[in-house]
Structure formats: structure tokens, C-alpha cells
Amino acid sequence: MTRDFVHETRPGRVVFAAGARHRLAAETERLGLRRLIVISTPEQAELAGELAAPLRDRVAARHPHAAMHVPAEVAAAAVARARETGADGCVAVGGGSAIGLAKAIARETGLPIVALPTTYAGSEMTPIWGVSEDGRKTTGRDPKVLPATVLYDPELTVTLPPALTITSGVNALAHSAEALYAPDCSPVTALVAAESVRALAGALPRLRDSPSNPDARADALYGAWLAGAALGSTTMSLHHQLCHILGGTFDLPHAQTHTAVLPHVLAVNLPHVPAALAALRSALGAADPAGHLFHLARDLGAEMSLKILGLPEDGLTAVIDQALASPYANPAPVTEAALRRILDGALTGRPPA
Structure with a gap:
């Protein structure tokens, strides 16, 4: 059979284990990150705070303002927050909304993302970004938005309705x-x-x-x-x-x-x-x-x-x-x-x- 194809493997680290969330501090340390902005939706702010607690003074800001479909104004506010706090990386806790907002930050600033998915959205494994404005959703691809590390912890999905x-x-x-x-x-x-x-x-x-x-x-x-x-x-x-x-x-x-x-x-x-x-x-x-x-x-x-x-x-x-x-x-x-x-x-x- 004739085969003619191109396959591109993208860089990225996956840590998959029950309890993988407890390795967040070690994984951010591995990346040399010292000032992190922690992204979540308002509903998952408490969980994000719990997961980020071991980071101690490496948390530059908590930003629990992610929203579905990443509205442009929400993305702009998050980028501004990351810049004003001097963040050198993002921690995204949640599903597609939180990870999508972290990608919006990464696209504008180049900051690396460490993702802790709590749903099965899959956004954490793609270089695809999306932003909504004026009733239209625009998407694109940019290697900068692909998370550097993903911590897959099945225990974080147990509370998913x-x-x-x-x-x-x-x-x-x-x-x-x-x-x-x-x-x-x-x-x-x-x-x-x-x-x-x-x-x-x-x-x-x-x-x-x-x-x-x-x-x-x-x-x-x-x-x-x-x-x-x-x-x-x-x-x-x-x-x-x-x-x-x-x-x-x-x-x-x-x-x-x-x-x-x-x-x-x-x-x-x-x-x-x-x-x-x-x-x-x-x-x-x-x-x-x-x-x-x-x-x-x-x-x-x-x-x-x-x-x-x-x-x-x-x-x-x-x-x-x-x-x-x-x-x-x-x-x-x-x-x-x-x-x-x-x-x-x-x-x-x-x-x-």
C-alpha cells in the first residue's frame, strides 16, 4: 500500500496519575517559573486557590474570570493583568474556558502554560486558540498557546456533574x-x-x-x-x-x-x-x-x-x-x-x- 503523509509531533509534557495535582509545585519549579497567574472560572476559584496554595509566594495573581468562548474583553483584561503583575507563567485550572483564557494570555505574551484539566475538553493538548467578539468566534493555531505541561488527575473530574x-x-x-x-x-x-x-x-x-x-x-x-x-x-x-x-x-x-x-x-x-x-x-x-x-x-x-x-x-x-x-x-x-x-x-x- 502506498503511504504519503506528514506527521508532526509537538513538544509538551504530560503527567498522568491519580493525585497528579500535588505535583504542580514541582512541575512549575521544573520550568523555572517564579511569578504565576492562576486562571479559572469564578465557579472554580476555590479549587484553583487550593491547588495553587503549595506555590506560596510564586503566585503573582489569581484571576478567576474565565468565561465560555473566551470573550475578547475578558481576554484583554487577563492579558493586562498578566502584564501588570509581571507574570512569567500561567496555571490554568478547569476546562476549555480556563485553558482558553490562558491561551489568550500566552498568545499575546508568550508565557508558558501549566494546565490542570477538570473536564474532557481537550484544549490543553492543542495549539488552537479561540476568541469571541461581536457574535463571531475566531479561531487559529499558534504553537505559543500549546501548554508546556499538562497534569492529568482523574480525581479532579470526579465532581464533574x-x-x-x-x-x-x-x-x-x-x-x-x-x-x-x-x-x-x-x-x-x-x-x-x-x-x-x-x-x-x-x-x-x-x-x-x-x-x-x-x-x-x-x-x-x-x-x-x-x-x-x-x-x-x-x-x-x-x-x-x-x-x-x-x-x-x-x-x-x-x-x-x-x-x-x-x-x-x-x-x-x-x-x-x-x-x-x-x-x-x-x-x-x-x-x-x-x-x-x-x-x-x-x-x-x-x-x-x-x-x-x-x-x-x-x-x-x-x-x-x-x-x-x-x-x-x-x-x-x-x-x-x-x-x-x-x-x-x-x-x-x-x-x-
């Missing part, structure tokens, strides 16, 4: 599904993505039945790590484009939106990519990956209707117009008919055709 556990996990699974048919997917990335799907799909039902199961939490976080690595090595496609538009324009919740949209995008794309279809069939143990993921998420309690998540019916045209104006690389032709099929199904929450 059951509903968010499921949607955050499916959000991670979306990264791997799209990586499998990305134009720059290498054989190594395909292996990582398929293993991620297997780990996540196997862990989520166990977490529904036993939310504090340590082995299931570890498996889900392992799968999320691999999903983020797969996403960071490939080009994003239609699924991520639609979710960025829905989040940036209508402020829909991030993980829930990914969960509702993914099965419908897969139903459109997978017939055009036999290798990705075969990989997902094997990883999920299902002949119809799109339908299987829809029913898995719904049966585990996820809301599958964008309308219930906050998308107005008259908003579909705005989403379609934006998607057609700046199309992402995608295996199936991105037409108005295909977009309407995807969005109509996700709006109502019905199974993919």
Missing part, C-alpha cells in the same frame, strides 16, 4: 472522530484517535452508572487526552466549524452543542471516508457510528436538541451563511442542502438520517 460528564466526553470524542477523516490525518494520528474513541465510549456508560468510579474516570480522561492530541495534529472540519458558529453567535453551551451536532455531521461525512467509517465501526462496535453515538448520548441523558439548548429556529440561516462563507476542509461537499440536513436534525433532536 453527571450530565456534563457525558457531554464533555462526547465533545472529546468529536475531536477524534473528525481527526480520522481530516486531510492531514497520519497513520499515527489515526491510531491515537481510534484508541480515544474506544476509551471514551467504554467509559461513559460506566460513569453514568457510577460517577465516582476511579477506573472509569481515568479511562475517560485518558481518552480525552488522546482526543486532544489528535485534534491538535489535524485540521478541523465541518463539525467544529458549526459548533464554533453556534457558540460564538448564539452563546450555546460548548460541550452540549458538540454532542447534539456530531451524529448529524457524521451521517453526512462518513459515506465519503471509508477508512474513517471502518475505524469508528471497530472502535464503537457498531455498524452505524452516527446512529450509535446519537443513541448512546441520548440514552446517557444528553440533550440532543439545539432548540432546547437555545438555538432559535430562525437562526439556521445565519449559521448556514457563515459556514458557506468560510468553508473548512471537509470530506463531503459543504452545500446548503447538506448544512440544512445537519442543522434541521440537530435543532429538533431527532436521530440522524
